[in-house]
Amino acid sequence: MAGGGTLGGGGKAKRGKHSKRKKKKRVGFVLDMTPLVDITFLLLTFFMFTTTMMQPQVMEMKLPPELYEETQVDASKLFTLLLRGDGELFWYKGKMELKQEPLNAPVKVSLDTNLRKLAEEENLQPKVRNQLITVLRIEDDAQFDKVVGILDYLNQAEIKISEVILSEKNADGTAKFPKRDRRFTIAPLEEDEKEYLRSQK
Amino acid sequence: MPKVKKKRMSFVIDMTPLVDITFLLLTFLMFTAQFKSESESAQTFTIERPGAAADTTKLPDKDLAVIKIAIAKENKLDTSYYFTIANSKDKDAILSKLPDVDPERFKAGIIKCDRDSILLSNFVRATLSVNPKTRFAIEADKSVRFKLAFDAMNILRKNKALTFNFVTEKKKNN
Numbered sequence: 001m002a003g004g005g006t007l008g009g010g011g012k013a014k015r016g017k018h019s020k021r022k023k024k025k026r027v028g029f030v031l032d033m034t035p036l037v038d039i040t041f042l043l044l045t046f047f048m049f050t051t052t053m054m055q056p057q058v059m060e061m062k063l064p065p066e067l068y069e070e071t072q073v074d075a076s077k078l079f080t081l082l083l084r085g086d087g088e089l090f091w092y093k094g095k096m097e098l099k100q101e102p103l104n105a106p107v108k109v110s111l112d113t114n115l116r117k118l119a120e121e122e123n124l125q126p127k128v129r130n131q132l133i134t135v136l137r138i139e140d141d142a143q144f145d146k147v148v149g150i151l152d153y154l155n156q157a158e159i160k161i162s163e164v165i166l167s168e169k170n171a172d173g174t175a176k177f178p179k180r181d182r183r184f185t186i187a188p189l190e191e192d193e194k195e196y197l198r199s200q201k
Numbered sequence: 202m203p204k205v206k207k208k209r210m211s212f213v214i215d216m217t218p219l220v221d222i223t224f225l226l227l228t229f230l231m232f233t234a235q236f237k238s239e240s241e242s243a244q245t246f247t248i249e250r251p252g253a254a255a256d257t258t259k260l261p262d263k264d265l266a267v268i269k270i271a272i273a274k275e276n277k278l279d280t281s282y283y284f285t286i287a288n289s290k291d292k293d294a295i296l297s298k299l300p301d302v303d304p305e306r307f308k309a310g311i312i313k314c315d316r317d318s319i320l321l322s323n324f325v326r327a328t329l330s331v332n333p334k335t336r337f338a339i340e341a342d343k344s345v346r347f348k349l350a351f352d353a354m355n356i357l358r359k360n361k362a363l364t365f366n367f368v369t370e371k372k373k374n375n
Contacts (some may be wrong), residue, residue, distance in 0.1 A: 002291050019358060033220060036220065037216060037219065041217075041223060043231075044226055044227045047227065047231055047234055050234060056259075056260050057253070057368075057371060058258050058338060058367065060366050061364070061365055062363060063263045063354065088344070122373075138347050138351070140346060140349075140351075141347070141348065142346070143344050143346070143347065144341045145344065147350070148252075148253055148367055149251070151253075151367070152253040152369075155254075156254060166369040186351070186354070
C-alpha cells in the first residue's frame with residue numbers, strides 16, 4: 001500500500017533480485033490509506049457539487065435625486081441614448097427636433113461594437129468636456145439584460161474618459177478639472193420619441 | 202510457479218500523491234464553499250442574472266437589502282417583487298414597524314410584495330430607518346421588462362437611496 005517506499009537505506013542502492021527481497025523485509029511499516037481516501041473523496045465530491053464558483057458581482061448605480069425635476073440644461077450638453085423595446089439602440093445629441101430639422105434625428109447605433117467608442121468620443125468633445133449629461137431613455141418593455149449591457153459599455157467608456165479628463169492640464173500646470181463629474185440619468189421614453197422610434201426600422 | 206505468485210501479490214500502488222492532491226482540493230473547496238442562506242433556500246424562483254464585464258466588486262454580506270424581480274415559473278411572466286434583508290437582527294425591527302404585514306411571510310427572510318409598490322416602498326423606508334447603513338441592490342432576471350426595474354429604482358430614489366447596485370454576473374463570452 002501507500003506510504004511505503006524506502007525508509008531504510010543509506011549506502012549504495014543495491015540492484016538485482018536478491019537485494020529487493022531484503023528491502024521488503026526492512027520496510028515493515030505500511031499504512032492502509034484506503035478508508036482515508038474513501039472519506040476524502042466523498043467529501044471532495046460533496047464540496048465540488050455544492051459550491052457555486054460563479055459569485056454574483058454588482059454594478060453600482062448613482063442616480064440624481066429627482067426624476068421629474070425640471071432643470072434648465074443647455075441642450076448642447078445632452079447626449080441621449082434611446083432604447084427601443086426590441087433592443088435597438090438610437091442616439092442623438094442635443095435636442096431632438098424631428099419636425100424642423102432632420103439633422104438631429106436619432107441615429108441607430110450597434111450596441112456591441114460602437115457604443116463604447118461613441119460614448120468616449122462624445123464625452124471628450126472639447127466643448128462639453130466634463131459637462132456632458134448622458135441620458136438613457138428606455139421603452140417600458142425593453143429587456144433588463146439590454147439595459148445592463150448599455151450601462152456596462154458606458155462604465156467601460158468611463159475608464160478612458162476620466163483618465164483623459166483628469167490628465168488634462170491648464171497652461172500653468174494645474175489640473176484643468178479637479179475631478180471627473182459624471183452626470184447620468186435614466187428616464188422612460190417620451191411620447192414623441194416613442195412615435196419616432198416606432199417609425200424607424 | 203511459486204515465484205510467479207509472489208510477484209502478483211507484491212503489486213502496490215503508491216497512493217501518497219493522490220491523497221496529497223485530493224486533500225489539497227478538499228481544503229480549497231471547503232474554505233471557498235459558501236452555503237445557501239435561509240432566504241435563498243426559501244426562494245421558489247430562479248433569477249438568471251444579466252451579464253456584465255468582469256468586476257471585482259462583490260455583493261456585500263451584511264447591511265444589504267435586495268429587491269428581486271423574477272420570472273414566474275408557471276406563466277413565464279414577471280409578476281412580483283421580492284424583498285430580502287441580509288441582517289437577521291434587522292428583520293424583527295423592520296417587521297415591528299410594519300404591523301400590517303403578516304410576519305409569517307417574512308419568517309424565511311424573503312417577502313413577496315407582488316406588484317404592490319406601496320408595500321415595497323414601506324419596506325424600503327422601514328429598512329432605512331432601522332439601519333441607515335443598508336445598501337440596496339436590485340437583482341432582476343435577464344428577460345424582465347425594464348419597467349419593473351425602473352419602478353423599483355424610483356421607489357429607491359423616492360426614499361433617498363440614490364446609490365444602489367444591480368446584481369450581475371461575469372459575462373461568459375468575454
